[in-house]
Amino acid sequence: MSAPDARPSLVAKLRARLNQSDSWLTRDVRELFAARRALDDALAEQLEARLILGDVGVETAAALVAALRRAAGGRELEAAEVEALLAAEVATRLAPLARPLTVDPARRPFVVLVVGVNGAGKTTTIAKLAEREQRAGRQVLLAAGDTFRAAAAEQLGVWGARLGVPVIAQAPGTDPAAVVHDAYTSAVARGVDLLLIDTAGRLHTQGGLMDELGKVRRVLAKLSADAPHEVLLVLDGSQGQNALTQARRFREAVGVTGLVVTKLDGSAKGGVLLAIAAALALPIRALGIGEGAGDLLDFDPAEYARALVGGAP
Numbered sequence: 001m002s003a004p005d006a007r008p009s010l011v012a013k014l015r016a017r018l019n020q021s022d023s024w025l026t027r028d029v030r031e032l033f034a035a036r037r038a039l040d041d042a043l044a045e046q047l048e049a050r051l052i053l054g055d056v057g058v059e060t061a062a063a064l065v066a067a068l069r070r071a072a073g074g075r076e077l078e079a080a081e082v083e084a085l086l087a088a089e090v091a092t093r094l095a096p097l098a099r100p101l102t103v104d105p106a107r108r109p110f111v112v113l114v115v116g117v118n119g120a121g122k123t124t125t126i127a128k129l130a131e132r133e134q135r136a137g138r139q140v141l142l143a144a145g146d147t148f149r150a151a152a153a154e155q156l157g158v159w160g161a162r163l164g165v166p167v168i169a170q171a172p173g174t175d176p177a178a179v180v181h182d183a184y185t186s187a188v189a190r191g192v193d194l195l196l197i198d199t200a201g202r203l204h205t206q207g208g209l210m211d212e213l214g215k216v217r218r219v220l221a222k223l224s225a226d227a228p229h230e231v232l233l234v235l236d237g238s239q240g241q242n243a244l245t246q247a248r249r250f251r252e253a254v255g256v257t258g259l260v261v262t263k264l265d266g267s268a269k270g271g272v273l274l275a276i277a278a279a280l281a282l283p284i285r286a287l288g289i290g291e292g293a294g295d296l297l298d299f300d301p302a303e304y305a306r307a308l309v310g311g312a313p
Contacts, residue, residue, distance in 0.1 A: 025086075026083060026309065029309070030310075032046060033079040033082050035078075038075070048061045051064060055240040055241055056271035086309045087309040087310065090274065090308060093274060094274070099284070100285055100286065101285040103136075103193065105193070107226065107229050109184070109187040111224070111227040112194065112195070112196050112228060112231075113199065113232065115233050115256070116246070120235055125262065126142060126198055128288070130159070130163055140165050140194045140195075141167075142165055142166070143183030143195060144169035145176045145197045146176070147174045147175070147200070156169070156198055176216055177215045177218075180219055183197065185223070213253060213254045231258075233247060233256040234260045235261050244279060247276055259282050260285055
């Protein structure tokens with residue numbers, strides 16, 4: 001993924017998305033530490049419970065509170081100190097996963113298979129990626145591999161027309177592997193740099209979806225031994241722990257290599273990224289904050305931690 005233009009920071013974007021100046025955890029911390037307090041057992045238990053409610057996961061919540069207690073060293077803390085200490089610990093845990101998507105010019109076309117359940121934001125994410133890579137001077141082709149849902153190809157076509165990006169599509173009900181085969185051969189013939197493939201998004205618990213995605217992968221591998229070069233899972237952050245379940249299932253079935261997390265709004269709380277980091281250690285390629293092309297942001301763990309926990313933008 002190319003370097004973004006100068007834009008508002010992730011902290012400002014996320015807080016604007018939350019429609020408030022403070023995150024859910026900032027409010028909790030300020031409530032618990034309204035006055036300077038030592039982080040005793042009772043207070044630690046309350047803080048851990050609030051972290052769990054924020055979808056960070058039971059083990060991660062316990063580890064964060066333990067790290068905070070070590071850093072405090074028994075002294076009394078005020079809210080601003082807790083925010084700073086927690087933000088530093090969150091950023092440290094997420095830093096190894098901050099790996100933006102890089103299009104390798106030696107692999108042409110560079111093939112990205114985009115997967116995820118319906119409603120997660122796959123098609124919009126594809127459009128944002130296409131727009132970014134166009135600005136970087138790359139030629140992009142889109143493939144409407146979701147033939148299960150008639151509106152999916154239409155939606156991708158609308159985005160393609162808006163961006164001036166060609167879209168390879170076939171009639172609803174067509175074998176998705178056939179669409180992908182045509183798209184890849186077209187990408188080679190056109191000499192494009194990047195092929196972005198949309199896929200069906202029925203429930204991750206449906207075996208048929210995973211079988212279908214597996215077939216698409218096998219077809220791509222026959223066309224190019226190392227394709228797809230990226231399997232990008234788009235997750236709806238507001239799904240909380242269900243997003244973690246989805247990530248596990250898709251990784252097992254199709255070998256996910258990176259994540260885009262969308263819809264980090266007031267209900268999402270954002271903590272699920274910590275749970276996913278602890279359980280799966282998948283690279284976080286970007287965050288989707290809104291519907292605009294500029295709302296797909298490379299993941300910056302320090303900024304994200306400040307947006308989640310508190311502190312100056």
